[in-house]
Amino acid sequence: MSLKKQSMVVVPCSGIGKSLGTVTREAAYELCDNLRPSDMRLVALSKLVLGDAEACDLVRSSPAVTIDGCKQMCASKLVKHNGGMVALEFAVFDAFRNHKDLKPEGIADLNPEGEQLARVLAEEIAEHLDAILCSGTEQGGPHA
Amino acid sequence: MPSLIERKVGIVACSGEELAEGTVARLAALKVLHETRPGKTVTICLPLFLAGGEGDRAFARFHPTITIDGCDLRCAARGTEMYSGKPTASIVISDLVAECGLGKVEGRRQLNASGKQAVDVTAQRLTEFVDEILGAPALAVLNSVVAEPKPAQARSVGCACGSGIPISKVSIDGKTVELLALPLIFQQFRKLGRGPESLDEDLLAMVKVYNQVPPEEEKSYHEAILREYAVFCQEVAK
Numbered sequence: 001m002s003l004k005k006q007s008m009v010v011v012p013c014s015g016i017g018k019s020l021g022t023v024t025r026e027a028a029y030e031l032c033d034n035l036r037p038s039d040m041r042l043v044a045l046s047k048l049v050l051g052d053a054e055a056c057d058l059v060r061s062s063p064a065v066t067i068d069g070c071k072q073m074c075a076s077k078l079v080k081h082n083g084g085m086v087a088l089e090f091a092v093f094d095a096f097r098n099h100k101d102l103k104p105e106g107i108a109d110l111n112p113e114g115e116q117l118a119r120v121l122a123e124e125i126a127e128h129l130d131a132i133l134c135s136g137t138e139q140g141g142p143h144a
Numbered sequence: 145m146p147s148l149i150e151r152k153v154g155i156v157a158c159s160g161e162e163l164a165e166g167t168v169a170r171l172a173a174l175k176v177l178h179e180t181r182p183g184k185t186v187t188i189c190l191p192l193f194l195a196g197g198e199g200d201r202a203f204a205r206f207h208p209t210i211t212i213d214g215c216d217l218r219c220a221a222r223g224t225e226m227y228s229g230k231p232t233a234s235i236v237i238s239d240l241v242a243e244c245g246l247g248k249v250e251g252r253r254q255l256n257a258s259g260k261q262a263v264d265v266t267a268q269r270l271t272e273f274v275d276e277i278l279g280a281p282a283l284a285v286l287n288s289v290v291a292e293p294k295p296a297q298a299r300s301v302g303c304a305c306g307s308g309i310p311i312s313k314v315s316i317d318g319k320t321v322e323l324l325a326l327p328l329i330f331q332q333f334r335k336l337g338r339g340p341e342s343l344d345e346d347l348l349a350m351v352k353v354y355n356q357v358p359p360e361e362e363k364s365y366h367e368a369i370l371r372e373y374a375v376f377c378q379e380v381a382k
Contacts, residue, residue: 001307014159016174016187021189042162043167044158044159045159046158046191046219049194049219074189075194108178109351135240
């Protein structure tokens with residue numbers, strides 16, 4: 001499947017207990033609202049928990065970018081669980097490992113470092129998207 | 145003397161990223177967790193019911209839960225019921241906003257003034273629910289003295305999730321039904337000096353906090369639980 005001219009969906013993890021969950025949410029908003037507003041559509045993870053038909057159709061018909069906040073990888077697992085294809089899989093803790101100066105703190109209100117980490121992560125995702133859109137190939141495979 | 149574990153109310157927010165109401169749900173849950181009722185509440189990530197383990201599901205079955213949903217899809221309430229157990233109480237932000245006559249909630253990333261008002265109103269309602277649940281007379285007593293589960297007794301089996309919450313197999317109308325936390329509940333009623341002959345609907349009400357009891361089978365459940373409680377009291381008296 002070529003990804004050229006194809007819209008994609010982004011699914012952040014919804015994590016409510018840790019700052020990293022908030023970073024996933026912020027990165028997804030940054031991507032959809034500012035960096036790739038015409039290509040990216042956000043899908044709420046809670047809909048995938050329920051198996052909502054519209055949300056499941058979306059992840060089955062559009063490659064997904066998942067952004068997870070912890071090792072449970074809920075976003076990635078649930079996209080696959082609903083028959084979707086994860087084209088790009090990101091974890092905030094990997095981003096933090098690469099940017100140790102941006103330690104996120106706060107859940108309801110992220111600190112400036114956390115907000116910056118979200119922006120950096122969103123930019124990295126956008127770069128990866130550009131790379132695979134240029135090559136016209138997907139990175140992940142369809143879920144069995 | 146076994147150590148004590150405290151009953152807490154589990155809050156499951158939809159966190160819906162697509163809508164501003166999802167942000168309200170999330171922020172209201174956090175406000176209660178960190179500000180109005182810290183130590184008495186915990187949050188449970190909704191996706192963990194599916195992506196996590198049995199421990200996450202068992203937690204929500206054992207502890208009373210309140211769900212907060214942004215819209216009438218009610219993902220949190222339905223998801224909790226589907227994978228764990230019926231929530232003790234539920235809030236739908238869009239309904240609450242309408243009920244309180246608030247303006248249109250907007251700004252999923254940065255809430256507008258109505259959205260911020262909605263967070264306060266929702267947190268207040270949520271706090272009232274938490275107090276109601278933890279303050280229920282029978283549960284209040286249970287909160288103060290609930291002991292950590294004893295090693296599984298002959299009549300009960302431990303939960304596979306390793307949570308230590310005992311699951312008992314009880315015969316009800318010829319069917320074998322698994323009930324959560326029965327020995328714990330029995331222990332507390334026994335500590336309160338409630339003999340089998342003095343029980344009314346209280347025991348069933350407590351069992352219903354932690355287990356789903358089909359309304360049409362309440363009578364059968366009630367009879368079976370009373371029977372089990374009588375056996376429990378006889379065994380303790382030996």
